[in-house]
Amino acid sequence: MTPNMIEIEKLNLTFGHGPQANHVLRDVSFAVKDGESFGLVGESGSGKTTVLRCLAGQYTHWSGEMRIDGKALEHKLDRARCRHVQMVFQDPYGSLHPRHTVETALTEPMAIHGIGERQERIGSILAKVGLNDSYRFRYPHQLSGGQRQRVAIARALILEPRILLLDEPTSALDVSVQAEILNLLADLRQRDGLTYLLVTHDLGVVAHLCDRVAVMQQGEILETLATSDLAGSSPKNAYTRMLVDASREYSRKQEIPETVLLA
Amino acid sequence: MSEIKLQVEDLRVQFLNDGRITDAVRNVSFNLGQEKLAIVGESGSGKSTVGRSLLRLHPASAKVTAKQMRFGEIDLLGIPEKAMQQIRGQRISMIMQDPKYSLNPVMRVGEQIAEAYLAHHKASKAEAAERVLDMLEKVRIRDPQRVYQLYPHEVSGGMGQRIMIAMMMIPEPEIIIADEPTSALDVSVRQQVLSVLDDLVGQRNLGLIFISHDLNLVRTFCDRVLVMYAGRVVESIAAADLDHAQHPYTRGLLAALPSIDHRRDRLPVLQRDPAWLTA
Numbered sequence: 001m002t003p004n005m006i007e008i009e010k011l012n013l014t015f016g017h018g019p020q021a022n023h024v025l026r027d028v029s030f031a032v033k034d035g036e037s038f039g040l041v042g043e044s045g046s047g048k049t050t051v052l053r054c055l056a057g058q059y060t061h062w063s064g065e066m067r068i069d070g071k072a073l074e075h076k077l078d079r080a081r082c083r084h085v086q087m088v089f090q091d092p093y094g095s096l097h098p099r100h101t102v103e104t105a106l107t108e109p110m111a112i113h114g115i116g117e118r119q120e121r122i123g124s125i126l127a128k129v130g131l132n133d134s135y136r137f138r139y140p141h142q143l144s145g146g147q148r149q150r151v152a153i154a155r156a157l158i159l160e161p162r163i164l165l166l167d168e169p170t171s172a173l174d175v176s177v178q179a180e181i182l183n184l185l186a187d188l189r190q191r192d193g194l195t196y197l198l199v200t201h202d203l204g205v206v207a208h209l210c211d212r213v214a215v216m217q218q219g220e221i222l223e224t225l226a227t228s229d230l231a232g233s234s235p236k237n238a239y240t241r242m243l244v245d246a247s248r249e250y251s252r253k254q255e256i257p258e259t260v261l262l263a
Numbered sequence: 264m265s266e267i268k269l270q271v272e273d274l275r276v277q278f279l280n281d282g283r284i285t286d287a288v289r290n291v292s293f294n295l296g297q298e299k300l301a302i303v304g305e306s307g308s309g310k311s312t313v314g315r316s317l318l319r320l321h322p323a324s325a326k327v328t329a330k331q332m333r334f335g336e337i338d339l340l341g342i343p344e345k346a347m348q349q350i351r352g353q354r355i356s357m358i359m360q361d362p363k364y365s366l367n368p369v370m371r372v373g374e375q376i377a378e379a380y381l382a383h384h385k386a387s388k389a390e391a392a393e394r395v396l397d398m399l400e401k402v403r404i405r406d407p408q409r410v411y412q413l414y415p416h417e418v419s420g421g422m423g424q425r426i427m428i429a430m431m432m433i434p435e436p437e438i439i440i441a442d443e444p445t446s447a448l449d450v451s452v453r454q455q456v457l458s459v460l461d462d463l464v465g466q467r468n469l470g471l472i473f474i475s476h477d478l479n480l481v482r483t484f485c486d487r488v489l490v491m492y493a494g495r496v497v498e499s500i501a502a503a504d505l506d507h508a509q510h511p512y513t514r515g516l517l518a519a520l521p522s523i524d525h526r527r528d529r530l531p532v533l534q535r536d537p538a539w540l541t542a
Contacts, residue, residue, distance in 0.1 A: 043449040044420075147305075174305040174476065179519035179530035186529070201449060208521035208530065231523045244523065246450035248479070 015213035039206035042216035086156035146177035272331035304491035321462030373411030421452030
């Protein structure tokens with residue numbers, strides 16, 4: 001049996017104190033196997049991105065237990081974790097420095113981690129994400145949205161991580177470009193044996209890219225199921241079924257009961 | 264089809280930048296009756312520009328020409344700005360994508376809606392407030408009295424969008440242009456907003472132009488679809504027939520959508536044909 005790459009147990013996170021405390025994650029637990037692609041879906045505010053941010057070390061005051069490759073995570077972010085876990089953000093327009101060329105953006109992580117052979121690495125990583133060498137000295141404004149997202153993926157991959165955290169990687173892109181990026185992500189995972197944790201609100205994307213999916217609502221995981229079961233009648237939870245129906249089409253009859261929304 | 268509300272023939276929009284001319288919209292023609300007409304396409308295809316040019320909301324650097332652009336008996340291209348103000352908002356109104364940026368952040372939502380009403384109708388403030396409460400109820404806001412007093416940052420995205428719809432509906436327009444009205448919303452809220460829009464369009468015999476990039480949504484929500492590519496309408500098709508689309512661009516877009524029901528190892532990537540720019 002494949003070992004677990006990511007294990008999260010009873011993860012809790014609260015913002016604020018006393019009566020104003022906002023409990024944003026409530027006992028979130030799941031495990032992702034090595035080489036697996038796992039999806040987190042839910043509405044805005046359901047806490048799905050927050051889980052990623054805890055894993056990436058952007059929030060440090062969580063409680064509970066998180067293990068990567070069997071090793072428990074400290075609250076403080078260390079260098080080793082950065083090399084293991086990298087993140088790709090939603091908005092390729094906002095996540096690249098506007099005044100850094102592609103080369104500068106890709107060199108920086110290597111400079112921080114003291115990695116040599118930088119030129120060769122940049123060349124090969126660009127080829128991997130489907131850009132040629134002529135893109136090396138371009139600025140973000142000289143790239144299209146899809147090309148920027150490729151650069152963002154290259155930047156995440158240049159430290160050769162084993163886990164990619166993907167935060168809505170295609171929701172800012174047109175469907176035609178989205179298809180290219182999704183194909184690229186699928187290829188990269190197969191070639192390098194990466195583990196993906198994907199956050200999205202688009203069930204189509206989850207079904208395409210992931211093996212299993214957890215449905216979140218108000219900081220809790222409602223159910224975890226194989227993405228192949230999404231289409232059938234197996235989603236037990238009413239909220240999951242609503243998400244599936246709503247992603248298919250607009251339908252007049254489909255009034256969403258308040259109990260489902262506010263469960 | 265019922266009476267034609269809007270007739271557009273050979274609409275062309277050009278932008279002038281540093282002496283360079285960019286053709287944003289080319290030879291777009293369509294009629295709008297009492298129906299839900301979708302305009303779909305990728306970003307940059309000119310779909311929003313079409314919507315804006317109908318209401319003369321384009322920037323000064325744009326040059327709009329058309330053989331014909333008629334709203335009932337009125338020639339939308341020829342009328343002076345003063346007359347346009349009588350139409351804009353009152354007879355044709357527009358719903359924007361994101362309520363966060365489109366509502367005035369320092370004004371109570373009820374007062375904003377009342378302002379829209381008073382701009383086009385002679386009425387007392389009390390009368391306007393009554394109309395607003397009535398309208399808020401129509402867009403299915405449960406506690407209109409309370410919501411009237413809220414500021415935009417105090418309402419959720421879905422409620423904000425329903426407030427926008429209320430604001431656009433209260434002058435009782437004949438045509439509504441909705442520019443990606445639901446793309447900033449979650450799926451569950453999206454259904455609510457759409458059904459509000461759907462009801463109002465049905466009750467008041469409106470014409471709706473629904474600008475979107477979401478083919479799946481348009482397929483079931485609208486009656487007819489115009490597919491735009493690089494400023495041109497490449498295909499006009501009944502929404503129900505979208506599965507039998509003829510144009511390779513439309514088919515490519517549909518095929519590129521990942522789907523829960525129909526899983527594939529690789530998504531077909533759209534191959535763009537230069538001939539689409541001219542054909």
